[in-house]
Amino acid sequence: MTTEEPQSPPTSSTRPLLARLFGGERWASMALPQFRWLMAGTAFAQIASWMEEVARGWLILSFTHSALQLALFACIRGFSQLLVSPFAGVLIDRLDRRQLAVLTQVLPGANSLGIAALIATGQIELLMLYPLVAISGVAASINMPVRQVLVYDVVGPDYITNAIALNAVVSNGARIMAPIAGGATIALIGIGASYYTQAVFFGLATLATFTLHPIIHADTVREPYLKSIRGGFRYTRMDPTVARLVLLNMIPNLLIYPYVALLPIFAEDILEVGSTGYGILLTGVGVGSIPGGLIVAGMHDSRWKGRMMGIAACTYMAMVTLFAFSNVFLLSFAILCIAGVGWSMMVTLNQTLLQMNVADEYRGRVLSLYTMASGATPFGNLGMGATASLFSVQAAVASFALTACALAAVLGIGSADVRKL
Numbered sequence: 001m002t003t004e005e006p007q008s009p010p011t012s013s014t015r016p017l018l019a020r021l022f023g024g025e026r027w028a029s030m031a032l033p034q035f036r037w038l039m040a041g042t043a044f045a046q047i048a049s050w051m052e053e054v055a056r057g058w059l060i061l062s063f064t065h066s067a068l069q070l071a072l073f074a075c076i077r078g079f080s081q082l083l084v085s086p087f088a089g090v091l092i093d094r095l096d097r098r099q100l101a102v103l104t105q106v107l108p109g110a111n112s113l114g115i116a117a118l119i120a121t122g123q124i125e126l127l128m129l130y131p132l133v134a135i136s137g138v139a140a141s142i143n144m145p146v147r148q149v150l151v152y153d154v155v156g157p158d159y160i161t162n163a164i165a166l167n168a169v170v171s172n173g174a175r176i177m178a179p180i181a182g183g184a185t186i187a188l189i190g191i192g193a194s195y196y197t198q199a200v201f202f203g204l205a206t207l208a209t210f211t212l213h214p215i216i217h218a219d220t221v222r223e224p225y226l227k228s229i230r231g232g233f234r235y236t237r238m239d240p241t242v243a244r245l246v247l248l249n250m251i252p253n254l255l256i257y258p259y260v261a262l263l264p265i266f267a268e269d270i271l272e273v274g275s276t277g278y279g280i281l282l283t284g285v286g287v288g289s290i291p292g293g294l295i296v297a298g299m300h301d302s303r304w305k306g307r308m309m310g311i312a313a314c315t316y317m318a319m320v321t322l323f324a325f326s327n328v329f330l331l332s333f334a335i336l337c338i339a340g341v342g343w344s345m346m347v348t349l350n351q352t353l354l355q356m357n358v359a360d361e362y363r364g365r366v367l368s369l370y371t372m373a374s375g376a377t378p379f380g381n382l383g384m385g386a387t388a389s390l391f392s393v394q395a396a397v398a399s400f401a402l403t404a405c406a407l408a409a410v411l412g413i414g415s416a417d418v419r420k421l
Contacts, residue, residue, distance in 0.1 A: 183279020288340020
């Protein structure tokens, strides 16, 4: 049984101010103080994570100019998430979610400090990065779903669509700033400074998370671990709506997201824009995601969520296909911005519909299985990296993205079950 503390509604003085500044109901969740702290923690954690993405890619590139090595490291990180995610769901349904979020932000922060120290002392080696990347993957496999569950726990069912959308907007705002800052920091100061900065932002995320006081308190699951894991899988499999949403989330993880690991090759060899240009490319999807998230924030009462999710997914994947063929930096950046609109709407609507259709007692386990789809990315990384080595990076990204677009069209807008959500 789930308990819910009384939700403090937005005050009459706060609501008009938000309406005048931002357009009223589209920003309704911002009137909740606890949600504002949650968004602050999300922003800080995302800044740190995206700076780590830039630094890791450039550090690996400095050791070995290999698309396969870039894909291999992404594979290690993702595969560690795949292994841990089922257990992460049980932890989320068993333990204090706020404390769990704090722990999984402290761990990657310490990881960043360790890498920075190795760089500063000149002792960093490629082999050292393999276990450190795996540790980051384990932390992320717990932190991602627990922060998603905390959105629901902090705002409750009445605000969930708006809250998920605004949380995504803030997260993607960080995605815009962090790669640029990360690339510029590497170019101007050095890669070690980037890792020190990541540790600072993980620390800020931890402080913000400490302030949270959720209003939703689901009953703690006390089943044995393996039985609890099986229960989460069984619930997901037996609920057609939940199963389809989880499956749709797997497509981009397997066939689209691996292109991010190859962006250093695009920046260095195809577009010839260096580390700063690499950071800017990483912001492209983030730039487009802001308007995409705001569109979803205003869709609280819409009956077209499922249909729009399918259309957005196809738009995103088609734009990644076009990006693969571009040899002009500004055009590539513009295409990624358009892709970001579709990506943001796809991900936000998919997660919103899942949160609206899952039972409270299974929320942690189902959302862990949902984020477990990112564990498919390692296989995509290896496949795309191997294809790039055999043919070209552009051919690899284009062929994978076209396949994803076709699958999303069939399983998304081609499905009556999805269209009616």
